[in-house]
Amino acid sequence: MDVEITIIVGAGAVLDFEHKGVFPSVGSISEEVLKISTQKVDGTEMLLIKDLYDGIIERLTNVGNPDVKRFFHPQVNFEDLLHVLEMCLSYSSCWQDEYLHWKAFPLYGALIKPNQILNGINTVEYERAAYALEERVMEIVNQYDSAFKIDRGCEQWYRDFWHSMKGANIFSLNYDSTIEESVEAYEDGFDEELGGEEYSRFSARRYYENPEHKTTIAHLHGSVLYSDPKTFPFEYSTRDLVKNKDYESAVRNRVLSQSAPRTQAKEMYVQPYIISGARKTEKMVVAPYDVYLSDLTRKVLENKRLMIIGYSFGDLYLNEILGLGIAAHGDNLRVVIIDKFSPHTYDYPSFYQKLKDLDMFSFVSRVSKNRLSIEPGQKEFPLEVKDYDTPVVSKNGNLMICMAGFKESVTKHGEEIMAFLYS
Numbered sequence: 352m353d354v355e356i357t358i359i360v361g362a363g364a365v366l367d368f369e370h371k372g373v374f375p376s377v378g379s380i381s382e383e384v385l386k387i388s389t390q391k392v393d394g395t396e397m398l399l400i401k402d403l404y405d406g407i408i409e410r411l412t413n414v415g416n417p418d419v420k421r422f423f424h425p426q427v428n429f430e431d432l433l434h435v436l437e438m439c440l441s442y443s444s445c446w447q448d449e450y451l452h453w454k455a456f457p458l459y460g461a462l463i464k465p466n467q468i469l470n471g472i473n474t475v476e477y478e479r480a481a482y483a484l485e486e487r488v489m490e491i492v493n494q495y496d497s498a499f500k501i502d503r504g505c506e507q508w509y510r511d512f513w514h515s516m517k518g519a520n521i522f523s524l525n526y527d528s529t530i531e532e533s534v535e536a537y538e539d540g541f542d543e544e545l546g547g548e549e550y551s552r553f554s555a556r557r558y559y560e561n562p563e564h565k566t567t568i569a570h571l572h573g574s575v576l577y578s579d580p581k582t583f584p585f586e587y588s589t590r591d592l593v594k595n596k597d598y599e600s601a602v603r604n605r606v607l608s609q610s611a612p613r614t615q616a617k618e619m620y621v622q623p624y625i626i627s628g629a630r631k632t633e634k635m636v637v638a639p640y641d642v643y644l645s646d647l648t649r650k651v652l653e654n655k656r657l658m659i660i661g662y663s664f665g666d667l668y669l670n671e672i673l674g675l676g677i678a679a680h681g682d683n684l685r686v687v688i689i690d691k692f693s694p695h696t697y698d699y700p701s702f703y704q705k706l707k708d709l710d711m712f713s714f715v716s717r718v719s720k721n722r723l724s725i726e727p728g729q730k731e732f733p734l735e736v737k738d739y740d741t742p743v744v745s746k747n748g749n750l751m752i753c754m755a756g757f758k759e760s761v762t763k764h765g766e767e768i769m770a771f772l773y774s
Contacts, residue, residue, distance in 0.1 A: 356656040356772060357647075357676075358516065359669070360523040360530070363661020363691055365495065367758035368506055372494035381429040384487050389479045399472070399480045403435055406468040429488060433621075434629035436481040440611070441618040443474040457617040478611065481621045489526060489575045489625060493598045496527040496575060509533060512761045517566055520650045522643065524572045524662065524669075526625050531568055538565040540639055541594040549600040550593040552580065553639040559646070569643035571635070571669075573625035578604035590637040592624065632668045651676040656772045660689045660757055664711040677717050684749050685772050686718050691756035694739055699732035700725060702743070702754075715752070719745035742767065748774075 366376060373379055385404055388396045404427060411425035444450055445460025446469075465472075499505060506529075513533035521530060531537055540558030541551040561567060570577075577592045578601045590612060595601035601624075611619040614633045623634040635644050651657070651672055664670055677684060692705045703725060706712045716723050721733040734743050742764055743752040751771050753760035760768065 354656050354773065355650075355654045356516070356519045356658055357650045357654045358519050358521045358658045358660065359662055360521060360525060360660050361662030362525060363663070364757050365525065365527065365529065366661070366691065367756050368495055368499075368509070370495055371498065373491045375491055375495060377428050377430075380488055380491055381427075381432070383491060384429045384432065384484050387480070387483050387487055389476065389483050391476055392473045397476070399476060400432055400436070400484060403439075403468070404432060407435065429484065430627050430629065433481060433484050433627050436477055436484065437620045437628060437630070438618070439469065439472070440474065440477040440481060440620075443469075443472070443477055447474060449474065455617065459616070478621075482607070485621055485625060485627065488627065489598075492526045493575050496529060497598060499527070499529045500532055508758055508762050512765070518564060519566050520646075520654065521566060521568045522647050522650075523568065523570050524666070526570070526573055526575050528574065528576060534566050534568075536563070536565045537568045538563070539568045539570070539594075540642065546593060547582075548596075550578065550580070550595040550604065552593050553591065553642075555587075555638065555642045558639070558642060567646075569639070569646060571626070571640065571643050571647065572631070573623060573627075573640075575625070576601050577624045578602075579606055579609070579622070580604075581606070587638045592637065592639065631666060648672050648675065652679050655680045655683050655685065657684070657686045658689070658768075658772070659686065661691075663690075663709050664714060670714065673714060674717070677714075682747070682749065684718065685751075685774065686749060687751045687753070687768055687772060688715070689753045689757055689760045689768075692739070692754040696739055696754055697736070699734060699736045702734070702736045703732075705754075715750065718750045720747050720749075721745070744771070 362375070362377060373383055385401045387400050388398055391397050407427055408425050412420070414420065441457055442460045442463060445456065446465050450456045509529065510533040513530050514535060517535070523530060538558060538561045540553050540555065542554045542557050543551045545552035545554060558567070574594065575598055576595045578595055580591060580593045581604055589609065595604060605624065607622060609622070612622060613619055614630065620628070620630060620634060626634050626640065635641060652675060657676060688711070690709065692702070696702050696705055703723060706715055706723070712723065719734065723733050725732070734745060736743055740755050740759065740763070743754070744750065751768065753764060753768070
């Protein structure tokens with residue numbers, strides 16, 4: 352069957368690597384950014400991110416019904432913290448009367464004032480902390496990304512899988528380049544002829560036309576290799592990003608010569624070498640992100656085969672696009688979800704609870720065309736869960752869920768997964 356596959360890759364795809372540095376899970380990265388120390392305007396050091404985190408957790412701990420909150424403890428990750436820093440950066444200038452004209456003033460800033468936690472913090476201190484957080488995340492990702500490039504014999508299962516997916520349309524939410532290192536040839540729109548010795552510029556025409564029908568790779572949320580271009584002209588806007596030949600070049604070329612970007616509401620955010628925080632779509636308005644996002648919508652509507660790897664369904668904009676695919680293809684849709692559930696997931700009730708925890712419940716329900724609910728005393732369930740290592744297939748044949756992680760799924764059930772997608 353001649354079909355194309357759309358593949359969405361989330362953070363869970365690389366968690367099965369034999370990591371020798373910091374484990375790149377959201378939780379581990381969040382712990383690392385709390386250690387960041389930045390310089391205050393008076394030259395002393397401060398743990399601003401940790402101080403903001405502690406203040407948030409203290410406030411959230413006292414929110415909610417006492418009988419409920421003792422079971423659900425506050426969780427704040429590095430993306431949440433970046434959003435907080437960016438919002439403080441946006442409104443600190445309002446609090447300190449730094450605007451020269453009302454047209455540049457974010458209107459909401461006229462109605463709010465800093466609380467006790469925020470008193471005495473300078474605007475530049477928020478900016479330093481926000482960029483330091485972004486840089487630390489990229490440093491962590493580069494640890495396993497560079498190791499993957501150097502040791503070409505490592506993670507062979509991962510390399511073999513991507514090498515076998517020739518012609519697929521891959522949309523990565525990760526910042527590394529391990530997929531590019533694994534495939535024989537790919538198209539991401541970056542043209543070396545439009546760049547220089549260190550980096551290449553993006554061409555929307557090149558990406559869309561893909562005349563050689565190569566595997567396409569789109570980094571929807573940025574890359575550790577992205578930086579600002581050092582010279583004009585800009586192809587699309589002054590916010591264009593370029594792709595560097597290596598991480599060291601990218602770090603060197605992040606000159607931050609422009610003022611911080613602003614949203615339509617005049618709120619500031621850090622230069623989006625990686626797309627993080629709670630305002631992803633507002634940051635995806637420059638090349639290559641805007642092109643990649645439009646192509647994701649197109650490919651979800653065109654391709655009747657979808658694979659979702661290590662994505663926890665936490666991005667609202669992406670979930671809405673996936674919903675378009677369900678509506679467009681109906682019973683012709685085939686979806687494979689690969690994630691890593693708890694090893695204690697061995698029956699439907701435990702499986703059901705995990706779906707709820709991962710925010711994928713609605714999507715699974717819509718694809719399988721089943722409410723998935725459990726009634727008291729129920730003996731037959733909507734999905735048959737045999738054991739942790741066996742893929743779960745919906746009764747309508749549209750959905751397969753692999754629970755044992757990316758590595759276990761493709762090494763033990765690779766042929767089964769491909770047969771399901773191409774059926």
